[in-house]
Amino acid sequence: MKALMIAGDRSGSGKTSITLAIAALLSKTMAVQTFKVGMDYIDPSYLTGVSGRSCRNLDSYVMGEDQMRLIFNHACAGADLALIEGVRGLYEGAEALDGTGSSASVAACLDIPVVLVINARSITRSAAAIVRGFQAFDPGIRIAGVILNNTAGEKHMRKATTAIEHYCGIPVIGAIPRMPEMELAMRHLGLMPFKEGQENREFQDRIRVVTGTISEHVDLDRLLSVASCTTIREQVNTDLFSKKTAPDIRIGIAYDEAFNFYYADLFDLLPAKGAETVLFSPLRDRLPDADGYIIGGGYPELFLPELERNDGIREEIHDASGKGIPIYAECGGLMYLTDRIILKKGWQGQDRERRHAMCGVFRGSAAIPAKRVVAYVEGTSMPGSPMGKGSFRGHEFHYSDVSLDQNIPFAYTLSRGEGIGEGTDGALVNRTLGSYTHLHPVSSISMFSHFLDCCRDSA
16 A cells, blocks of 8 residues: 655645545545544545545544554555645644644654645745755655645746755656635635535535646656555554444434534444444434434534424433433534524624524523634543543634533533633533533543443443
8 A cells, every 4th residue: 555645834735625636536546545634524524525435533642653553554444545634734733842743743653755735826946945944854754745836837837846856856746826716615614514515516616626627737646656655554452443242332423514523433433332323413303212422513503593493303402411311512512502502793794693592401502703713622531521530632623602501510621722611621411511622532532432331321
């Protein structure tokens, strides 16, 4: 199997569109397993959609090196190419003097080469200085090639290419012209999720334009020639994803246009831990019979009339929580479990404030917009939580604010991140926990295992 990372010189370099198109094109002739660096849901939804294989996340702040290798090895079974999309600039991480959380740290852990996407707008020879600087910054990172983005014509492309190949000794694999059609559909928390865009003709046309442009301006054969050959190595805990017993509990997972922020590994780990999973839609279904429920993040604020109209499932979720059935909710799921979600005046052109009734598990409300929060989270889960006691690392990513009744206790104490407020997160009512913190199921496997044990106790 070959392996390669596409990383950028900065955020906005164009690496997402480029990686998406490369994955789509190569998937026509080979099995491409995609990965995304960082705790992100939306880019992986695109990479999954175009490759036909579930994209996996790799993050060296949240995960240890053994965990990243485990995820990589498990996902790559049967693949011809592992294609990793980086996050932000190649060396951007959690701290100024530490590469933890960076794309470079993942490339180093897996020992794979990097193709660097350079935003070449208004620069030519200076592009070589940028690449040379990236090479010198960490000689242990193998930068094997360059893709120029936002070039202004043949002369611009030729001058930048000549400089990079002369001064840096690596090939320029592609030069993509400056064109607005290369930009994907955005919204307040980033790209529109792929699942939503599938029914949107304009969205599909944009994907076709991006893919067609890359096919014309990137040499895919040369790209594959700089990828490294790698062998899936045996390691400890390779049985983490293996099913050991027949399922003895059933877990309902909210999954539709409003709630679809899940890491792909969750759908492998739950069955491996003895849980049958059943998907349901808070937009249009009733609550399925289950021993516990997971309600992930997403964009509930875009579907509030539909969520409010489905009062049957809202009442059933409220009743299930009252009976002590374990429920775990993250971010959008937390918002959905409050009394109401408030859309403030001016939000997306609204002429007045609008309020929509939700499940009422947590006394209080969620309001949007609020300060945009994108950050790593680190904390401790207290005893009594359905996620168990212990330390964790995760991520928060929201544009809302939750205000809860002061009598509601919190299960998480944070040493990093904002959470619901004042260094606390994980609102707890009965055996229902709602948090802004997103946990990865591999790095937080003990917490998810504890949740499943709670579901067994309530069965």
